[in-house]
Amino acid sequence: QQQVKQSPQSLIVQKGGISIINCAYENTAFDYFPWYQQFPGKGPALLIAIRPDVSEKKEGRFTISFNKSAKQFSLHIMDSQPGDSATYFCAASRGVNDYKLSFGAGTTVTVRA
């Protein structure tokens, strides 16, 4: 049973378009929400992370939007590039003492040139 539900499973976007991936959670103890990016044949790598005390965090073309009341957060990839083609995982952890992450199922993003 996944504690973080992620959608869509996959998406295709044209170069220059916006990719949007959504995640939802139920456990209100979650308070750290990273996103990981995984290229084929590689391990996941941290992309960007947010805590619920802010509603948005931006790093380059990647933005996390966070809605604490709805218990939802999303990743937006602006001006998507073919090099962004990868699988993206949202994740969550519970409190500063938590050792581990609960991962979403992943979204495979394909950016068409």
Add this chain to the structure above:
Amino acid sequence: DAGVIQSPRHEVTEMGQEVTLRCKPISGHDYLFWYRQTMMRGLELLIYFNNNVPIDDSGMPEDRFSAKMPNASFSTLKIQPSEPRDSAVYFCASSLGRVGSGNTIYFGEGSWLTVV
């Protein structure tokens, strides 16, 4: 830093054989994790260690799986006997501190296991 190093990268074995996957975490990292990735189940945490001590092995699927961390720079995940349903990518990962405090979990490139 070389990152998390896993071996072998690829292994094909016959059902019933013993499989040993190896991992060298990033130097100085106190936490080590073993994950399994499949299309059906995504990324599953199998077990994690803190300072070489297993903290939570509730994700280990059954007694055929075992993991050890004899020292701070080496860990193994063993499957004995292996079954076709064990075919997956197994990732080792490490972190400097607790992820809830904002520490990053760094993943290796994975060991691709096929059991035929």
